[in-house]
Amino acid sequence: MAAYDYDLFVIGGGSGGVRAARVAASLGKRVAIAEEYRFGGTCVIRGCVPKKLYVYASQFPEHFADAAGYGWTVPEASFDWRTLVANKDKEIARLEAIYKKNVEGAGGDTFHSRAVLVDPHSVYLVAEDRTVSADQILIATGGRPASHPALSGHEYCIFSNEAFDLKELPKAIMIEGGGYIAVEFANIFHGLGVDTTLVYRGQEILSRFDMDLRRSLHETMEKKGIKILCPAVSERVRKTPEGRLDVLLSSGQTLTVDQVMLAIGRIPNTENMGLEGVGIELSKTGAIVVDRYSRTNLDNIWAIGDVTHRVQLTPVAIHEAMCFIETAFKDNPTAPDHDTIPTAVFSQPEIGTVGLSEDDAIKRFPDVEIYRASFRPMRHTLSGREEKMLMKLVVDGASRKVIGAHILGPDAGEMAQLLGIPLKAGLTKDDFDRTMAVHPTAAEELVTMYKPTYRVKNGERV
Numbered sequence: 001m002a003a004y005d006y007d008l009f010v011i012g013g014g015s016g017g018v019r020a021a022r023v024a025a026s027l028g029k030r031v032a033i034a035e036e037y038r039f040g041g042t043c044v045i046r047g048c049v050p051k052k053l054y055v056y057a058s059q060f061p062e063h064f065a066d067a068a069g070y071g072w073t074v075p076e077a078s079f080d081w082r083t084l085v086a087n088k089d090k091e092i093a094r095l096e097a098i099y100k101k102n103v104e105g106a107g108g109d110t111f112h113s114r115a116v117l118v119d120p121h122s123v124y125l126v127a128e129d130r131t132v133s134a135d136q137i138l139i140a141t142g143g144r145p146a147s148h149p150a151l152s153g154h155e156y157c158i159f160s161n162e163a164f165d166l167k168e169l170p171k172a173i174m175i176e177g178g179g180y181i182a183v184e185f186a187n188i189f190h191g192l193g194v195d196t197t198l199v200y201r202g203q204e205i206l207s208r209f210d211m212d213l214r215r216s217l218h219e220t221m222e223k224k225g226i227k228i229l230c231p232a233v234s235e236r237v238r239k240t241p242e243g244r245l246d247v248l249l250s251s252g253q254t255l256t257v258d259q260v261m262l263a264i265g266r267i268p269n270t271e272n273m274g275l276e277g278v279g280i281e282l283s284k285t286g287a288i289v290v291d292r293y294s295r296t297n298l299d300n301i302w303a304i305g306d307v308t309h310r311v312q313l314t315p316v317a318i319h320e321a322m323c324f325i326e327t328a329f330k331d332n333p334t335a336p337d338h339d340t341i342p343t344a345v346f347s348q349p350e351i352g353t354v355g356l357s358e359d360d361a362i363k364r365f366p367d368v369e370i371y372r373a374s375f376r377p378m379r380h381t382l383s384g385r386e387e388k389m390l391m392k393l394v395v396d397g398a399s400r401k402v403i404g405a406h407i408l409g410p411d412a413g414e415m416a417q418l419l420g421i422p423l424k425a426g427l428t429k430d431d432f433d434r435t436m437a438v439h440p441t442a443a444e445e446l447v448t449m450y451k452p453t454y455r456v457k458n459g460e461r462v
């Protein structure tokens with residue numbers, strides 16, 4: 001083993017890669033990590049973190065409006081996009097430095113370079129023009145927004161990467177896509193005062209989430225003033241003489257906007273990094289194929305996170321990194337557990353969800369109980385805001401286990417984190433019923449829905 005420069009070389013300094021490098025180094029392994037852009041990866045630099053900061057920024061107009069009912073007079077507010085971008089930049093630079101320092105502090109080497117595989121034990125560092133060798137190699141190169149070369153005028157479109165750093169806030173934007181990134185950005189831009197249209201090819205936004213939540217969020221977003229056009233796709237984008245963009249939709253409608261953002265999926269970063277040459281198996285979509293322990297078809301090469309196209313979330317990449325460490329360095333083979341992952345959509349209102357949707361539960365269980373409450377949260381009473389909160393528990397009638405929990409409303413993401421625990425533990429509806437409510441909260445509804453709203457037996461609602 002000593003014949004190699006390193007025990008472990010990690011390619012990609014994002015959520016998964018940094019965690020694996022830091023922990024392996026802290027175990028005394030000789031570790032190096034290469035990052036071609038900025039340490040912290042998608043999550044810190046152009047994903048979760050800046051996104052959430054922009055969500056906060058976009059919520060202030062509603063807070064100002066709601067304040068009146070509580071007796072406050074808020075003078076006319078104004079917003080400066082450049083201040084937000086500059087402050088966001090400061091914060092992510094701070095986090096980026098911490099990520100890098102944590103690896104170095106644990107004893108790992110960091111390289112600011114693109115890394116390319118030369119053979120199963122050698123990595124070429126482009127910026128350094130040199131090759132290093134390693135016993136084990138971990139690929140954690142993440143993904144990037146899918147482009148749309150077939151769209152005429154695609155060169156005028158931006159992606160989430162660019163949306164964070166626009167020089168000017170557009171007056172009007174069209175966002176194409178129906179996943180969580182498209183929906184979150186639609187809410188962000190709308191909250192910041194941008195005339196926003198969401199265009200999605202499916203029947204309803206946010207496929208894979210519970211249909212109740214999808215419909216309710218759709219309705220609420222429209223009430224706020226976000227235009228949602230689905231099913232529809234853009235067919236052509238053209239620059240107008242005034243420098244704006246005309247988008248022709250499949251419906252025949254034309255939109256005139258200042259920016260078109262495509263959020264139509266993400267693809268794994270596996271090109272031009274020597275993978276095919278070394279013989280690493282890729283899927284049809286270009287993702288690295290791994291076994292249940294995140295090992296590729298080559299014994300000493302592993303892959304975790306978005307590049308494997310399993311579940312594309314930061315905590316999942318981190319969990320896969322920790323399992324990789326157990327397997328590769330602690331002689332304790334550990335397969336990542338992708339079951340019952342709590343998650344949030346930072347829309348306005350927010351979605352928090354864990355477990356099976358009603359539709360999926362009905363497909364898998366013959367007797368399903370649905371507990372559903374729709375109510376105006378207390379904070380919206382004095383403010384006069386009409387928005388309702390939706391809470392729903394999906395229960396397997398036979399075992400009484402709670403197999404799904406879905407929330408739409410303020411702080412739903414925070415609640416989903418806590419609901420993840422009883423669902424992961426396989427607790428029953430009776431356990432929920434035995435739990436004392438915290439009053440007055442919105443979350444108390446989760447333990448006070450005693451009677452099923454309806455049941456679905458063998459696909460029939462009874």
Ligand SMILES: Cc1cc2nc3c(=O)[nH]c(=O)nc-3n(C[C@H](O)[C@H](O)[C@H](O)COP(=O)(O)OP(=O)(O)OC[C@H]3O[C@@H](n4cnc5c(N)ncnc54)[C@H](O)[C@@H]3O)c2cc1C
Nearest residue numbers: 012014015016036041042047115141142305306312313314
């Ligand atoms: C807009 C947006 C919002 C998101 N919001 C959330 C959220 O709210 N919650 C959540 O859980 N997840 C969210 N995600 C997803 C989350 O960011 C990813 O799942 C996570 O970052 C994946 O981590 P990773 O380590 O697999 O890859 P990444 O974090 O993408 O890191 C990969 C790194 O590898 C580098 N790299 C690539 N190729 C090479 C090479 N050849 N040599 C050297 N370096 C290379 C890249 O520059 C990158 O820094 C969001 C993503 C986006 C785009």
